[in-house]
Amino acid sequence: MESGTDAFGVSSARIGSFSICRNDVREAFSTSSREEDDENALKWAAIQKLPTYLRVRRGILTEQDGQSREIDIKNLGFVERRNLLERLVRIAEEDNERFLLKLKERIDRVGLDMPTIEVRFEHLNVEAEAYVGNRALPTMFNFSVNIVEGLLSNLHILPSRKKPLPILNDVSGIIKPRRMTLVLGPPSSGKTTLLLALAGKLGKDLKFSGRVTYNGHGMEEFVPQRTSAYISQYDLHIGEMTVRETLAFSARCQGVGPRYVLCSPVNDFFFWLSIGRDVGRVAAALEGQEASVVTDYILKILGLEVCADTMVGDEMIRGISGGQKKRVTTGEMLVGPARALFMDEISTGLDSSTTFQIVNSLRQSIHILNGTALISLLQPSPETYQLFDDVILLSDGQIVYQGPRENVLDFFKYMGFKCLKRKGVADFLQEVTSKKDQEQYWTRIDEPYSFISVKEFAEAFQSFHIGQKLGDDLAIPFDKSKSHPDALSKDKYGVPKKELLKACLSRELLLMKRNLFVYVFKMFQLIFIGFITVTIFLRIEMHRDTITDGGIFMGALFFILVTVMFNGFAELALTILKLPVFYNILDATLWVLMSYYVIGFDPNVGRFFKQYLLLLCLSQMASALFRLMAGLGRNIIVANTCGSFAMLAVLVMGGFVLTRDAVKKWWIWGYWISPLMYGQNAIAVNEFLGKSWRQVPPNSTEPLGVLILKSRGIFPEARWYWIGVGALIGYCFLFNFLFTLALKYLDPFGKPQAVISKETLAEKIASKAREKVDLSSRGEGSSGGGNESKRSASFRSLSPKVGSVNDVNQSRKRGMVLPFEPSSMSFDEIRYAVDMPQEMKAQGISEDRLELLKGICGAFRPGVLTALMGISGAGKTTLMDVLAGRKSGGKSDIHSPHVTVYESLLFSAWLRLPPEVNPESKTMFIEEVMELVELTSPRETLVGLPGVNGLSTEARKRLTIAVELVANPSIIFMDEPTSGLDARAAAVVMRTVRNTVDTGRTVVCTIHQPSIDIFDAFDELLFLKRGGEEIYMGPLGHHSCHLIKYFEEINGTPKIKDGYNPATWMLEITSAAQEEALGVNFADIYKNSELYRRNKALVKELSSPAPGSMDLYFQTRYSQSLLTQCMACLWKQYWSYWRKPPYNAVRFLFTTVIGLLFGTIFWDIGSKRTREQDVFNSMGSMYAAVLFIGFQNCASVEPVVAVERTVFYTERATGMYSPLPYAFGQVILPFRD
Template identity: 65%
Template sequence: MPDPDIDVYMKAIATEGQKANLITDYVLRILGLEICADTVVGNAMLRGISGGQKKRVTTGEMLVGPAKALFMDEISTGLDSSTTFQIVNSMKQFVHILKGTAVISLLQPPPETYNLFDDIILLSDSHIIYQGPREHVLEFFESIGFKCPDRKGVADFLQEVTSRKDQEQYWEHKDQPYRFVTAEEFSEAFQSFHVGRRLGDELGTEFDKSKSHPAALTTKKYGVGKWELFKACLSREYLLMKRNSFVYIFKICQICIMAMIAMTIFFRTEMHRDSVTLGGIYVGALFYGVVVIMFNGMAEISMVVSRLPVFYKQRGYLFFPPWAYALPAWILKIPLTFVEVAVWVFLTYYVIGFDPYIGRFFRQYLILVLVNQMASALFRFIAAVGRDMTVALTFGSFALSILFAMSGFVLSKDRIKKWWIWGFWISPMMYGQNAMVNNEFLGNKWKHVLPNSTDPIGVEVLKSRGYFTESYWYWIGVGALIGYTLLFNFGYILALTFLNPLGKHQTVIPDESQSDGQIGGGRKRTNVLKFIKDSFSQHSNKVRNGEIRSGSTSPSTSSDRQERVAAETNHSRKRGMVLPFEPHSITFDEVTYSVDMPQEMRNRGVVEDKLVLLKGVSGAFRPGVLTALMGVTGAGKTTLMDVLSGRKTGGYIGGNITISGYPKKQDTFARISGYCEQTDIHSPHVTVYESLLYSAWLRLSPDINAETRKMFIEEVMELVELKPLQNAIVGLPGVSGLSTEQRKRLTIAVELVANPSIIFMDEPTSGLDARAAAIVMRTVRNTVDTGRTVVCTIHQPSIDIFESFDELLLLKQGGKEIYVGSLGHNSSNLISYFEGIHGVNKIKEGYNPATWMLEITNSSKEVDLGIDFAEVYKNSDLYRRNKTLIEELSTPASGSKDLYFTSQYSRSFWTQCMACLWKQHWSYWRNPVYTAIRFLYSTSVAVLLGTMFWNLGSNIEKEQDLFNAMGSMYSAVLLIGIKNSNAVQPVVAVERTVFYRERAAGMYSAFPYAFAQVVIELPHVFVQSVVYGFIVYAMIGFEWSVVKVLWYLFFMYFTFLYFTFYGMMAVAMTPNNHISTIVSSAFYSVWNLFSGFIVPRPRIPVWWRWYSWANPVAWSLYGLVASQYGDLKQNIETSDRSQTVKDFLRNYFGFKHDFLGMVALVNVAFPIAFALVFAIAIKMFNFQRR
């Protein structure tokens, strides 16, 4: 009989077939993720878990599996030191007890975490400098002459001892001349060190295979069987669809609205079967149904592309095979297809007046189901091949161009050129359209024969449009669509299997040997961390020595404070800053912040209406004082900073906040403050210098001349050590451009060039190694030493970085402060305060005070000690002194004035416009993925349509010839117009995130931003329309008349323009790119329906005719067709009689040549209207949730 405890444990950890198990719960607990286990992860636009929690989710995703070898890269980013220790300690137990292997890279590991490791691998410049037991690493470096000083973390020492800038400070033999030891020389020395020799002996000895366990290597590629893999992926896809249900509900509602529009425009009382021409209206109605169902699948592109990064990661870790990921995306969409198509067919079929036989009703339903499945599979396949939103949308638009033109409706089969006939036969849309018209026009309602004809009218309609008249073509269409659905889904699986993410590239950083002099400022600044500790200004020393008020000092008078502020200002000027500034303090008293209770927590039984995140926090931040805002993950650090800086977009804020004694007003506060966000949001296509120039241009006073502004920017670049990178493109995080550490410094610099008095920095060292963090903190320290008020949230600082701060505001879980005051020399004030609390463990010699502080104040320690640290603080002398200080600083100094500016923004409206336009110019010029692909696409479509409609422009003999020529214009308007609209949406969406940051910083108002976004498109669209226009005009063979050529270019230009501006407007009015794509597809369908090509304007029922006048595409077609053919007096054959082209256009389409002036005015009005709506929407709506 097995041991009962072991039996229970083994049953609990059994994973197969279970959604939750003991291992999952255990990992959630050790990672501290229990509190957010039921919270969505979120992204830049969707509020979810915190940045540190996301990093732990990444770690947990690997830990819950059965892997015995773990490779963990930078798992501590965004975590506090106690959580990092807890995770690594769990890894140590896993390795030692379960005989596993773990290789972990850490940024800024605290000493206690470093001491958990058995072996150390030290890399530098692609050389292994040391690999072996942790206990011998210092011995190795001491044998070469380098020694780790006291109160210096060994991990920090190891990262710096190989650096040219930092190595000299560790040279032990001061009586001997120092020479830089390269990584290669260290590596060679290690080979002769006793650890290196032993390692070489082990590697030189052949492994004894008899010692290996038979289960050491797995024989299976995946953790569970194929059926379990499929079920797991199916369950996740269902969960994602349920969480994203708004998109699918929106699509169904959208198709319902489209169906109601269609059924009322093709209303049966208005539809007749008296002639072939009127039969063409039915053909248009059927074609429109195919188009709506096709376009409804295009939303798959954005959804698939957005999920690909996660897929590629999980595919690489062998979570599942690609087929197990792809099949659920297909299978679970089938029921949605049945619902969407049912809504369309049930609403439209009998109201429009199609053949009443029930069999034909369900046959139409079947065809449209297959069309939707084929389209969704096609767009999934295109997304998997494109792998980038812009590229995928380009591929998708190009595919639609061919399918659309080769459907048999735009260009009839008998007029397709022989070199394009293959496109007709491979177009799945052709098979769908042929099956639809075949099903309808071979029905009983179309059996009667017209006078002077031998065939039924249904057959006559099919012949006139070039469709097949045999009934078996319906079933050929069914078979073809099934085949294409299988083919595209199979292609989707192949693309997921064999294609990798698009290549990443980073900025090439100069070799250290070449750039150190620039980056570090020469030999005078070789010591990175020592610089932070020892090169403080006299002011900073006064803070530590208690000469300037802090939470632990006695209050002083307002006049004393003014004298000190004046002294600090003079001191800042002595540091050589080109521009003076006015120092300001900020106080906050009993600040609270709450949000509506999340639905997930309500579901778990929570009854409160509000979730309180900050519970009465008080404190003061002063000029020349560097304050650390710390606490465990989720304590409310970023929340407090967002509240104080005015960046919260929702929730409920309470308490008092003052600036130098006056109530805070956000409009004026934004002018004198800066906020360095954790996410480092910047425009990706400008350089470092241009980013700073742009910020300074808009945020500095107009009284500062350009030369002084440039000198100030140069000074800031020197201050933050960005001078060597001034011409580097910023790029997208993790994709291209600057590294994480360089982005952090750029974020700081962008705020510094605004010359702010108060700066908030959210985790400026998160994601950086110890040396990069030291560079950033040196930048922060330099900033404080100019006399500014600086507040930083920070997670796991080393001793050196932690003690570079002057004061600390420590929060506990739940948003309550437990320490607010100065650190003191070597953190003496902090240590004495907590060691004075009964039961708190004393700090060990050499231990990091930041780590100790978090360990002794966590919630489990509170339970063990039976105390509440927040209550202890509230009853302390320190709290009372802080309250006195807050009260004093909340009173305006005598003779001071409240912040006042004559305008909300630093620069005039016109200057804002010019600055925004300048940045947009460089952003577009350096974004070939958008600009070049757009020109390439429009040129390709021009050649495509030119060869398809070759020389059809002047060869007008029959009614169908005119329809074909009009089809070329109709295709261009929709295909290139829609491509412009779709392509601009991701570009505007990326820039909108930057816009939210820049507007919150008070750089400009919404209208200059909108102005620049609109104006920059004008020349690009002009070149696009001219290139397209001349190619198509020449190849199709329209009449070479100066007036007609100019009219053609005019209408094409404004058509492409209003489509582009519509795309911008769609993004500005919707929360994300997915929704804007879906909304846009609905508008495209309505515009298509009312364009005048599918249903001529005179045939539109009177209750819908108003919209035909409000439809921009209808006006474009009116202008293009009327300007080319509205004055032709040659006769053409129609189904009714022979008449002139001019009369036919007037009678059938309602197009009049003498109305062209008004048509031109309306075409100009649409882009202006869309641009105005874009500007208003970008001003009124803020979809960023903070």
């Protein structure tokens, strides 16, 4: 049978149902009788008589029972919005296309043209500069050398040693409207860079050439960020907000759709009568609602209704699942008005059924509403692949193919390659350009195989008829006159700035409420410090007789100023964390109320309120200053350093630590620009010009207060109070303005850094220069390359497994150096519930507990690879957490970034293997594990940070597996080991998993989008439906025959088509829509099946220990002694310490700068001892030095510890060590240096 298009020609049972509704749109959406329509017409006629303002706010809403009533669209309640959405799109898979067709029909009825966008890119070249090999690693030596080299390079003294790294090489193409285009390619092929370039979001550090146009207009002629939307592969959200709040905020800021219909010539009530009778359309136009109809619609389409009122969550806050978070990222852009969508890996973490639904909804919107979409997917299932109209295949930065999906296999057949049976076309396309995988697809038996490079593919495509047509189309410029006037956005913002301000304020208030603990803690901290202050400077101990007494009061005033300033330092972290800071007014109020009369300041009420006003201005200025430092730093370590430096400069030059007359002439300008100087002058003048200080001491003609001011170098004129207040207000505006500029013009800190070998770079450069690349390391191939029975190189080790479990057992039990005891696990009636979220209770749910798992039963056995599957939110990860008591192979791949691969495994083995294992056996075992998971090659590579440097995503997942394997476990749980990988990388990981199972271990994996090859690698399946109910637990069989037989025996279930992916078919036929259509509950069917009874018997059998077996028992909680734990933690943290250039360099530079500043500011200060003030100046220098060196070390170490904190939690949960050894390593390490 022909594979590829023929094999998957009919992609889904659902596709047929989607096409039915096109026959008669009106009939499909007729929800009321003719009499009801007449009644509605009368109601609309009554509304027409209302004034314009009221008329546009009124609508007719038909309830589910058929009754209609008039409503205020601007104030739609939750129940009304739900009823409206249920009427329009009751089931997303079935009703969305009908709704869009109805909307399009009504727009066409008025004769409006929908704007379209055609995106062209011609001769696009993108290049980066990167260090090669070891020079790219973040070591202290490299960091220091790079700084010196960068300075010399900028001065044109020394050429830069950065090498050019080509990313995109002379690519050209057209993204047409009303067609959905898929971008495929192996890792590092340039997919993300292409999407960013077309969306106008390329980083400034990349060299860019070529031209990108929208409808013939260059990007300088419109605002591409508003015209198009780039959906990132990274999920960046505020964890304290719910899903609904996140999308609603995005909708309020972007505007919820095109407004050209309101500006058209038919903008009268007849237009609303013909198009706007749907309340949804009118409500979408009346933006500004926090919970808009558009937000609810997107929640429905993306399948996020079930978690709409759940917090998104982050590393420290439990929230929605990874797949749901990925859909939130997509939804943030879909609620906006962009008509060109560039979507980067939107299916990561999603099951194939959910991915199909989302992509199909996008396809309907693109086709019906004339949109433009370019979507990158990692592992698209065959049926999802079939939804696309065009395909772009990228490899090594060059376009191998761009054109209709139907012709892509013809091109590769023209080149001599053919897709194998039971192989998805998308997987074939990502492997056919790879050196390791290409040979298996060669079909010309009469010709010897020879590797065809990407350059040869790209050149051949130019002569292929599709490539020739593309070239002809590019040669004809787009006619700008045909561009719709509303297609390209010329406005920078979609809503008035007033609405943006309201949206931001409402979000900040919401976050303040969600983070109430932070603000309550700050308040108690302030009260505690205030209590200490007033007891030290107690009124009964304070006198006003001499200048020395005045110095004590001056010290109290200075301490108050410094406390308020330091309180603003919290703005740094909170700004980085995107949390609002509204406690400043409360700070000033509490401080003045607690301290003013208790300390004994001048009792005049007017001066009390003047001090309050001054401290309020100072707190706002301090917050603005540190907010600016956060905006400039953009990274918590750098921001803390900038903040410490700013605090140092402001404090030392403020007039208290060093008086004005003692400031050196080369630093006097610093005195005049220090905000604290103005605050110090103002608060001192306010106090010492009061009645309490007007007595004239003996031998003087001036009041005591004036003498005190002059002795401290402070201006004694009363006007300096208002000068100080005005200066602080001015600085507040200045710093906030500069903060706004920093947000606008500075890019995010810490961009991804390329780490490549010299050989790889040479090959890329040679390819770009179109030179012959020496491929001496490649296989010469053989004439037998066309044998379709040959498996992919990625799965050669899996080929024995394709048969039954018994067949596999013959080739199992691969021995290793360290023995282990195979173990099985059985579980029965597993239930798990959490407290019902308050947001869900607010929507009318009365239950106190939300049950996530409902009576799960099953067993996992040695040598059997079990897949745990279910749609996103079914409870897969929760079940693994419950069974394992922790995440053993978590999907987040948490590792210390500054140790090598080998060091990570050595550390794990050191602490987790029994003490009786000798070092030689331990080393041999580590080497065996590295070979097993294919990590021998990158053994000396730093793990790095995800997406920044170090290991690739696929290698990090294999490292996660290896870290667990070196503990020599019997049972391993892996949470989504293939999530975020392309098909080939997923195959490598699954080969690692298969190798692990073949050692006789029990392995369970959750998996979302398995290809046919990957799904065939599993032996058994535990399948969950949404709500945490079990609907299948049993063997898969050869080509999933047992699974298919079980579901096909259920009455009404559609039969699987030839060549169809069983995993995808299983997810489709068990969806909520199919359950409702069939009128069945698959969980109940399973509970009444013979398979369930067999599983119960197996669970009962495995629950009884075998004769002679011993109970699991460990003498101690940890494998190693406390001393060994301490030494291991110290060893690891030592290497991590010296491989943290930002941390060490920042401390070194800051200490150096402080030394230079103090040396120049306090130059020769110690030699002056003639006056009391000279002694105070010397003491001030020592006070400032001790304070800021310690403060900076504290501030810089906090974010470093925070980064390692997640690693600590993970390693402690695995039983590596107790908290004491970790703390020991952190404390002892600086002294070891």
